[in-house]
Amino acid sequence: MKRLPPLPALHTFLVTAQHCNFTRAAQQLHITQGAVSRQIAGLEEHLGYALFQRQARGLCLTAAGQDWLPRVQQVFALIEQGVREVGGRSATLQLKAPTCVMRWLLPRLMEWQALRPDIPVELTTTVQHGVDFRREGFDAAVVYGDAPNHGLRVRKLFDEQLTPVCAPSVLASGLPLARLEDLAGHMLLHPSRDEHDWRLWLQAAGAAVELQGRRQHFETLDMAMAMASQGTGVAIGDWALIGDDLRSGRLCMPFDLKVTTGKGYYLASPARNMPAGLVELLDWLEQRASH
Template sequence: MKRLPPLPALHTFLITAQCCNFTRAAELLHITQGAVSRQIAGLESHLGYPLFQRQARGLSLTAQGRELYPRIQQVFSLIDEAVEQVGAKRKALQLKAPTCVMRWLLPRLMQWQAERPDVPVELTTTVQYGVDFRREEFDAAVVYGNDPGSAVEAHHLFDEALIPVCAPQLIAGPLPLNTPADLARHTLLHPTRDEKDWQTWLQAAGITLDNLGSGHHFDTLDLALSVAAQGSGVALGDWALIGEELSSGRLVAPFDLKVPTGGAYFLVYPDRLAPSPELQELVSWLTAQARPGQM
């Protein structure tokens, strides 16, 4: 097998052929003029024919040099394209999401990575419900609220709907939960520091409880659900986010009443730039995962 010429020498030939001047080629390659001359001489020796004609006022390509130049140019263009494509595939999509939606989002992102390992996603969690793409360098975000805003392209995922949940042993215990009024005999677990969620649900249920303010308050939904699963009270969960606990039997819903809050979860990205094909595919996939029947 004939030994190929060294790649650095071919690159030096490409740059020198573009400007036909050793001095200018040396400047572009950040090497000395002597190094350029030696690499070209070595390449000509390897190939067995001259590439340049040395003239008083510079260089000109020989017939062989003119024939070789576009082919070497094509080779380096293919190398550049290959490096760029591989690099683009490995660049991870940057996604931001509030911690409260992790129980829905994380299993689906793991499924996405199993199906599409060529489109990695790096997830940043936060206690914030929104995103500011002018200051935060994310490709997309899951946000919660009534309105995602006009500065983003928004895709609706699902609405928030509240429902009481508790451990199965609590239902089977000495204090049954047959009607919402029975909550008066149980500890209420609040997923936030205020009591607004329970107030919203109880108002829809048409009852008032004296023990509303005597329950336990938590900073996150996860903490409230963990305590509920231990049989220590009744938590209020978002129906769209507790499917795994309900399907596994870790938690049960003693009542069928689901109360919409007016809040919703959206998948958003900046509207100022066209999303990449990879981001478009992820958005479509997650949106499909949020459709009724897929939750």
């Protein structure tokens, strides 16, 4: 197989074809006119045919040169695009995460940006719990559910642990909330319409799984937690995600029982070489999850 022509010679051909003049091409390339002439002659010898016709007043492209020009332009346009896109990705890390993990993740990313402003992160939130790196241009993602096993690099953040939570004002309202039966007197807040989380916790607690009384459904866990912190009712929350709310007193746990569901939160990234900044970010998030 014939070896490819050298890239510098192709660039010289591209500039020379734009000017059809060795002198102006030399000025743009910051080399001598003789060097331009020698590179073009060497390229023509390598290819086996002429690219320019030498005329008294300058140059003009041969038929072969006219065929070559758009192809070489396309090659350099692709190189320029690659430099721009890859450079942009390395400058800002692209992270995807489901909305349910925002209460934990967002404060940590803000802390990260204060510590490492030189490694910015652009966060995309979604109601989806997974990621497909073959079709989505993210550097990493937080994944909820079972441990991913599709050839990805995976780090476990924490297990999902369900427990009822409410605002301190609910406990101080005078309505009892010490026994499981007391839940019937409160508005129950559901992070999804299937009521699965509440049923799972009540069953583990030994209570009847038929949910009675007032209830309110939300599309995301974060919305249910926000309403619970305002004293609207008692929500079923994920203990692993609401540590900040519990420590600050925005939320409290009326019952001690935490039920592990078998699902969890994972950091996933493609099984390819990762930028050093991404490795550092994922290491840091994994460490923060262990605290």
